[in-house]
Amino acid sequence: xxxxxxxxxxxxxxxxxxxxxxxxxxxxxxxxxxxxxxxxxxxxxxxxxxxxxxxxxxxxxxxxxxxxxxxxxxxxxxxxxxxxxxxxxxxxxxxxxxxxxxxxxxxxxxxxxxxxxxxxxxxxxxxxxxxxxxxxxxxxxxxxxxxxxxxxxxxxxxxxxxxxxxxxxxxxxxxxxxxxxxxxxxxxxxxxxxxxxxxxxxxxxxxxxxxxxxxxxxxxxxxxxxxxxxxxxxxxxxxxxxxxxxxxxxxxxxxxxxxxxxxxxxxxxxxxxxxxxxxxxxxxxxxxxxxxxxxxxxxxxxxxxxxxxxxxxxxxxxxxxxxxxxxxxxxxxxxxxxxxxxxxxxxxxxxxxxxxxxxxxxxxxxxxxxxxxxxxxx
Amino acid sequence: xxxxxxxxxxxxxxxxxxxxxxxxxxxxxxxxxxxxxxxxxxxxxxxxxxxxxxxxxxxxxxxxxxxxxxxxxxxxxxxxxxxxxxxxxxxxxxxxxxxxxxxxxxxxxxxxxxxxxxxxxxxxxxxxxxxxxxxxxxxxxxxxxxxxxxxxxxxxxxxxxxxxxxxxxxxxxxxxxxxxxxxxxxxxxxxxxxxxxxxxxxxxxxxxxxxxxxxxxxxxxxxxxxxxxxxxxxxxxxxxxxxxxxxxxxxxxxxxxxxxxxxxxxxxxxxxxxxxxxxxxxxxxxxxxxxxxxxxxxxxxxxxxxxxxxxxxxxxxx
Numbered sequence: 001x002x003x004x005x006x007x008x009x010x011x012x013x014x015x016x017x018x019x020x021x022x023x024x025x026x027x028x029x030x031x032x033x034x035x036x037x038x039x040x041x042x043x044x045x046x047x048x049x050x051x052x053x054x055x056x057x058x059x060x061x062x063x064x065x066x067x068x069x070x071x072x073x074x075x076x077x078x079x080x081x082x083x084x085x086x087x088x089x090x091x092x093x094x095x096x097x098x099x100x101x102x103x104x105x106x107x108x109x110x111x112x113x114x115x116x117x118x119x120x121x122x123x124x125x126x127x128x129x130x131x132x133x134x135x136x137x138x139x140x141x142x143x144x145x146x147x148x149x150x151x152x153x154x155x156x157x158x159x160x161x162x163x164x165x166x167x168x169x170x171x172x173x174x175x176x177x178x179x180x181x182x183x184x185x186x187x188x189x190x191x192x193x194x195x196x197x198x199x200x201x202x203x204x205x206x207x208x209x210x211x212x213x214x215x216x217x218x219x220x221x222x223x224x225x226x227x228x229x230x231x232x233x234x235x236x237x238x239x240x241x242x243x244x245x246x247x248x249x250x251x252x253x254x255x256x257x258x259x260x261x262x263x264x265x266x267x268x269x270x271x272x273x274x275x276x277x278x279x280x281x282x283x284x285x286x287x288x289x290x291x292x293x294x295x296x297x298x299x300x301x302x303x304x305x306x307x308x309x310x311x312x313x314x315x316x317x318x319x320x321x322x323x324x325x326x327x328x329x330x331x332x333x334x335x336x337x338x339x340x341x342x343x344x345x346x347x348x349x350x351x352x353x354x355x356x357x358x359x360x361x362x363x364x365x366x367x368x369x370x371x372x373x374x375x376x377x378x
Numbered sequence: 379x380x381x382x383x384x385x386x387x388x389x390x391x392x393x394x395x396x397x398x399x400x401x402x403x404x405x406x407x408x409x410x411x412x413x414x415x416x417x418x419x420x421x422x423x424x425x426x427x428x429x430x431x432x433x434x435x436x437x438x439x440x441x442x443x444x445x446x447x448x449x450x451x452x453x454x455x456x457x458x459x460x461x462x463x464x465x466x467x468x469x470x471x472x473x474x475x476x477x478x479x480x481x482x483x484x485x486x487x488x489x490x491x492x493x494x495x496x497x498x499x500x501x502x503x504x505x506x507x508x509x510x511x512x513x514x515x516x517x518x519x520x521x522x523x524x525x526x527x528x529x530x531x532x533x534x535x536x537x538x539x540x541x542x543x544x545x546x547x548x549x550x551x552x553x554x555x556x557x558x559x560x561x562x563x564x565x566x567x568x569x570x571x572x573x574x575x576x577x578x579x580x581x582x583x584x585x586x587x588x589x590x591x592x593x594x595x596x597x598x599x600x601x602x603x604x605x606x607x608x609x610x611x612x613x614x615x616x617x618x619x620x621x622x623x624x625x626x627x628x629x630x631x632x633x634x635x636x637x638x639x640x641x642x643x644x645x646x647x648x649x650x651x652x653x654x655x656x657x658x659x660x661x662x663x664x665x666x667x668x669x670x671x672x673x674x675x676x677x678x679x680x681x682x683x684x685x686x687x688x689x690x691x692x693x694x695x696x
Contacts, residue, residue, distance in 0.1 A: 008490030012479065019478045216474025216532075219438045220491045221463045375459070377441045 005222050009230020013204065017234055026199050031192050031242040038188040039181075039254055049133045050078035052096040054087050061107035065118065068144045069100065074136035091123050098122045098133050114152055185256045186338035187311030189246040190331050193269070194276050194301040197239045201280030202290075202297035204231050205373070209288040218375040228370055232277050239273035250342070259345030264337075268351075271358045272334040276301055278365035285373045305331035330361040390449070391416040391543055391574035392437065397446035399432050406432040408597045410446070414576060414590075417569055422578040423585040423682065424594030430578035431471055432597075434547040437576065438468035450543050464492065467536035471547040473528050477521030481512060481531055484520055485538065492539035499538060506534040509564050511557075526557025533564060544568070546577035550584060562587060582683035593686055600689055609680045612688050614638045615654035616680045617661065619647040621673035630668035631661060641687050648684055 017023045051069060055062050069075050078096040081087055087099045101119040103109075110116035120137050124130035205227075208214040217227070247265065250256045280297050287293040305311065308322070309331035315323060326332050333354035340346035348355070390413045397410040407429040414420045422430045435441035437448060439459030448455040453462045475484045485507075489499035507513045510530035515523065520531060529549055536544060544565075550558050565575060577588075585591050585605065592602040601608060621627040628640055628647050636657045639650040651657040654677045665673050680688075 002493060004490050004493050008487055012476065012483070012487045015483060016476065016478050211477070212470065212472035213474055213476055215435075215440060215470040215472070216468065217491075218440050219463060219466070219468035219470075220488070221460065221493075222491050223460075375440065377435060 001223065001225060005226045006230050006233075009222070009226055010233040013231050014234040017200075017238075023200060023203070026196060027238045027242070030196050030199075031245055034192045034195065035188065035246055035249055038191060039185055039249075047074060048076040049074060049098055049129070049136065050096040051075040052079045052081050052087065052090045052099040053077070054081040054084070054099065054101045056104040057102055057106045059107040061110060062102040065102060065106075065144055066100070068147075069137075069140050072136065072140045072143075074133075074140070087121065091121065094123070096123075097129060098137065100137075110148070111152075114149070181254060182256050182343060183339070184312065185250045185254050186342045187309065187335045189243065189250060189269075189338060190272065190309060190334045191302070191305050191311060192246050193239060193243055193273060194305040194331055195298070196242055197235070197273055197276030198280035198283075198297040198301040199294055200235050200238065201232065201277045202284050202293040203280075204235070205281065205284035206288050206290045206293045210290055215377065218377075224373045224375060225370055228281060228373060232281060235277050236273060239277060240270065243269045243273065256342055258342055260341030261345075261347065264346075264348050264351065265341050267348075268334060268337045268341075268355060268358060271355070271362045272330070274362040275330050275358065275365055278362065278369045282365065282369040282372060285369065301331075304329040305335075308332065309335045311335050330358060333358045333361075389416060390414060391418070391451055392420075392576060393449045394433075394437070395447050397433070397436060397448065398444045399429075399436060399441070400444055401432075406597055407436070407443075410597070410599060412592060412599060412602060414574055416574050417572050418589045419565065419569065419575045419577070419587065421585050421588035421591035422576070422594055423580075423582065423591050423686070424578075425580060427596075428594040429597040430594060431547055434468070434470075434545050434576070434578055437543075438466060438545050439463060440468070464539075465542040466545060467539070467541035467543070468545040469529075469532045469536050469547060469549055471551070473520075473532065475520050475528070475532060475535060478519060480517050480519055481507075481523070482516040484531065484535055488535040489538050494539055502538055502540075503534065506537055506564070509560070509567070510534055511560055524554070524557075526553040526561075529553050530557055530561060530564075533561060537564070537568070540571070541573065544573055544575045544577075546575065548578055548580065550579065550581065582681060582686065585682045591682070593682075593689060595690060601685075605682060608682065608685050612650075612680050612685045614650045614652055614688070616678050616684055617649045617651055617654055617658060617675050618678045619649055619661070619665075619673050619675050620645070621647070621665070622671055626668075626670045627665060627673060630665055630670050634661065634664055636660065639688055641684060643683075648678075648680075650680075650684065650688055 017027065053066050053069075055066060070077055075098070079090055081090060081099070084101070087101060090096050091099055099121045101121070103117065103119075106116050106118070118141065120134075122130045122133055122137075205214075208217065247269075251258045279300055280293075283293045283297050283300070287296065307313065308315075308326045308329040310326070311331070315326050315332065318326070336354050337346075337351050337358070340351055344350075392412075392414040394413070395411050397407055398405070399407040410429075410433065412420075422428075422433060424430055432441065436443050437450070437455065439455045439462050443456060446456075450462045451465055453465070455462045476487070479487065485499070485503045489496075489503070494502070504513070507516065510527075510533065512527060512530060512534065515527065520528065523531060533546075533549070536546075550561060553561065568575065579585060588605065590602065590604050591608070592599040593608070594600065601611075603611070619627050619631070624642060624645055624647050628642050631637055631640060631647065631649055636652045637649055638652060641648040641650075649661065651661075658675050658677070662673065662675055665671070
């Protein structure tokens with residue numbers, strides 16, 4: 001190993017990154033974009049469910065009910081409909097997820113008996129969304145009923161809640177919504193690092209093959225290890241910078257509580273960065289084409305990190321076979337560590353097992369990557 | 379080129395023995411052996427697909443031969459390519475430097491890879507850039523240089539560490555005549571410092587500049603000698619036919635008695651005959667008889683291309 005050659009490789013690679021708009025965009029803009037997209041976009045609570053309304057009666061009472069649906073914030077008005085057929089069509093076309101039909105005798109029945117039926121139909125293609133929307137609808141009706149019962153009771157000289165004793169489900173959903181962000185954002189850091197890290201290094205060796213610079217490079221005394229470390233060094237710096245950006249925005253922008261130690265976070269983030277950079281480099285060495293390497297890098301990093309790491313879908317709810325597979329998904333350990341450090345304030349000792357798993361993966365991948373680069377054309 | 383190097387005596391800078399390389403069904407190089415003395419300029423000449431690039435790559439230690447051995451200054455390149463790399467320089471056919479780095483940055487990078495002392499690198503770079511006419515382009519991105527300038531920059535980077543063996547794969551393809559002249563001037567200067575140069579080319583006129591050259595065809599060396607001897611050894615004599623319609627002349631002379639081979643060279647036809655004096659008049663008469671019109675016919679010295687065509691033509695006849 002020659003420090004001079006190592007430094008020359010790192011310097012050359014840095015210059016190339018600096019002059020390549022595509023690399024710069026992936027390195028600097030992608031984390032920002034993903035942080036906004038995943039931080040705001042991916043949350044397990046659902047707001048603004050599109051709702052269609054078929055108000056047959058058009059009375060003050062029916063209009064008041066519609067208003068309370070829209071004012072709740074859970075629903076947004078998709079369309080006002082004029083017939084029973086239109087309701088079916090709107091649901092079929094996916095114009096709305098829920099449709100409320102208020103019967104023609106709504107206010108009359110309500111005024112005379114104190115109870116009136118309202119029909120709500122939901123598109124349960126996505127059962128999760130439908131279930132949540134039904135919960136919201138019940139909540140809205142409950143609030144409206146309580147309000148109406150109070151007035152109706154007052155008018156008829158009765159004591160207040162005989163009708164509206166339904167529990168306030170919207171509060172339950174709301175709390176969960178708050179929790180899901182704290183739960184998800186630390187994992188987002190892993191997703192972004194996996195995406196950016198492997199993308200960047202997947203191009204680094206294949207680019208030299210494609211542009212024909214590799215042939216001359218391998219005819220010089222430079223060693224395979226110097227090529228690898230020299231190429232990885234600038235990307236490692238970029239990876240840590242991106243990680244710092246994501247972690248800081250998690251704490252200071254998304255207000256995720258941070259209860260652990262920065263040292264633990266730094267160590268594990270370094271290990272994870274090494275793993276994803278190593279994967280990208282390995283693919284780049286083996287595949288020799290920029291497009292092929294970056295596509296497979298996307299597959300090998302994004303997919304397991306989003307689906308099998310427990311970042312969004314809890315691992316303990318997966319089937320046993322899939323759960324076994326996740327033991328080999330390196331991202332799972334980092335996501336576990338991130339959550340524990342952020343939310344539980346776990347120490348290095350508490351996290352020994354996942355840290356060792358991550359370190360072992362990093363060592364294995366770097367070792368394989370170092371061995372797979374040959375100074376040969378074939 | 380007055381010194382004839384036969385490569386039979388003294389120490390060899392490069393020696394290859396029984397080289398074979400196959401790519402799938404294609405036998406790119408078959409049973410190739412040659413030796414190059416120190417300080418020689420040795421050329422591989424032949425059409426595309428003759429195996430020139432494959433040889434260069436194997437010599438540079440970036441491609442393994444299937445069989446055979448290569449020694450560069452006594453180092454076994456097949457067994458220990460990394461030991462040979464500090465003493466060789468290889469310029470691939472395709473531009474091998476970084477187009478998104480400037481001239482100076484490329485030079486810095488290659489100087490560092492060979493661990494040159496900074497002072498040596500600066501002095502050497504300055505001298506080479508001057509010889510190449512690139513001194514004022516140091517800050518330009520390599521990708522923004524012309525084809526000729528790129529090749530000269532390639533040579534500058536290849537020569538920074540003063541290699542013992544310089545391997546150039548078609549270095550002047552697509553290079554303007556002026557840059558080509560600079561390029562060769564630098565190469566000739568090198569010979570005095572004992573650098574051995576091996577290069578490949580498809581340009582026959584360039585082959586004349588070598589001390590020795592190997593005529594290659596289908597992965598084999600068909601002839602290997604100095605340009606003068608190769609020409610002298612060409613069977614028959616050469617007549618040049620200058621005519622208003624060289625194509626018609628070529629057609630009319632095909633199959634004429636005593637004609638061993640014909641080569642259309644732009645506006646003239648090279649005719650290889652068994653006896654120049656005897657056939658000159660016969661050919662003039664034949665051209666008139668075939669209605670091609672008057673033509674000037676005179677004996678000329680053969681070029682390498684004539685030798686090459688004679689060599690391959692004989693094979694076609696055999």
